[in-house]
Amino acid sequence: xNKSMLRYRRQILIFGExxxxxxxxxxxxxxxxxxxxSSVLYYLASAGIGEIKIVDYKEVDMPDLNRQILYTEKDVxxxxxxxxxxxxxxxxxxxxxxxxxxxxxxxxxxxxIKDCDVVVDCLDNxxxxxxxxxxxxxxxKPLVHAAVExxxxxxxxxxxxxxxxxxxxxxxxxxxxxxxxxLGSTPGMFxxxxxxxxxxxxxxxxxxxxxKLLIIDLKxxxxxxxxxxxxxxxxxxxxxx
Amino acid sequence: xxxxxxxxxxxxxxxxxxxxxxADNISLKELLENLSKDYxxxxxxxxxxxxAVNHEVVNDLKMKIKNSxxxxxxxxxxxG
Ligand SMILES: [Zn+2]
Numbered sequence: 001x002n003k004s005m006l007r008y009r010r011q012i013l014i015f016g017e018x019x020x021x022x023x024x025x026x027x028x029x030x031x032x033x034x035x036x037x038s039s040v041l042y043y044l045a046s047a048g049i050g051e052i053k054i055v056d057y058k059e060v061d062m063p064d065l066n067r068q069i070l071y072t073e074k075d076v077x078x079x080x081x082x083x084x085x086x087x088x089x090x091x092x093x094x095x096x097x098x099x100x101x102x103x104x105x106x107x108x109x110x111x112x113i114k115d116c117d118v119v120v121d122c123l124d125n126x127x128x129x130x131x132x133x134x135x136x137x138x139x140x141k142p143l144v145h146a147a148v149e150x151x152x153x154x155x156x157x158x159x160x161x162x163x164x165x166x167x168x169x170x171x172x173x174x175x176x177x178x179x180x181x182x183l184g185s186t187p188g189m190f191x192x193x194x195x196x197x198x199x200x201x202x203x204x205x206x207x208x209x210x211x212k213l214l215i216i217d218l219k220x221x222x223x224x225x226x227x228x229x230x231x232x233x234x235x236x237x238x239x240x241x
Numbered sequence: 242x243x244x245x246x247x248x249x250x251x252x253x254x255x256x257x258x259x260x261x262x263x264a265d266n267i268s269l270k271e272l273l274e275n276l277s278k279d280y281x282x283x284x285x286x287x288x289x290x291x292x293a294v295n296h297e298v299v300n301d302l303k304m305k306i307k308n309s310x311x312x313x314x315x316x317x318x319x320x321g
Contacts, residue, residue: 032321035320123321124319124320124321125321129319146321147317147318147319147320148320148321149318152318154317168300169291169298169317170317173317176319187321213291220249224313224315226293226297226313227296227298228298230300
């Protein structure tokens with residue numbers, strides 16, 4: 001095993017060197033570098049995803065530090081796009097990290113995700129999630145979703161044409177304009193689930209959350225895996241596989 | 242009797258895990274409407290959350306409910 005594969009030795013024991021090469025050749029976009037994004041990005045960078053795009057337009061704020069483990073006290077006030085790239089390059093200097101200091105909208109999103117193999121939803125609101133969902137349907141990109149609050153959250157994987165989309169499951173969510181309560185280990189755990197999904201999608205190893213919605217309540221330790229179906233008249237109905 | 246289970250915030254707001262109801266050959270929509278007479282919060286939960294029957298998320302409340310059915314009303318989340 002050559003030196004650059006050495007760092008992946010323990011995971012190569014799971015899925016083999018060919019799968020590791022697939023990861024090293026893949027390109028993944030992580031939309032949002034907050035609580036979920038911190039966890040997803042650490043694990044994707046350490047797993048050797050060859051190229052990672054980080055998209056975030058905000059600056060690091062002191063109350064972010066309870067959960068956004070990519071950042072340190074020294075990063076408060078800095079752009080998340082810049083600070084996260086710097087951090088991840090320290091963790092793995094052999095992969096390519098691109099950071100985009102932009103808020104996603106209908107106009108820029110296609111360009112951001114068009115060359116990616118998988119897109120990860122680490123957003124903190126549903127208005128932006130609908131924009132991302134629709135772009136993934138248009139460009140037929142797998143979308144790994146999670147969202148969290150307090151000690152709870154949900155996750156699913158959308159494969160355009162094959163599974164329900166986010167609008168099928170959450171058809172008319174209106175974002176509340178409030179600061180949501182959240183404990184850092186909750187997005188930590190859900191981000192880890194998302195990173196796991198990305199690796200499984202790229203390598204083909206294991207089973208993914210396709211056509212399933214995972215809901216976890218860490219307060220009571222209740223785990224639910226629900227089946228989900230496409231919604232009649234949803235915009236995703238016309239999407240071929 | 243169909244069982245209706247509540248999760249997370251909904252369970253805390255209604256103060257119960259499970260409600261059992263008498264329901265014979267009625268739709269899920271009717272069942273939830275009947276139940277919201279005693280538990281007015283249910284209307285809000287259905288609007289804001291997910292309804293699942295036998296561990297499958299339901300997109301259309303017109304489906305008929307059987308005695309053996311287990312209905313779940315769950316909130317979902319939006320933060321990141
Ligand atoms: Zn849909």
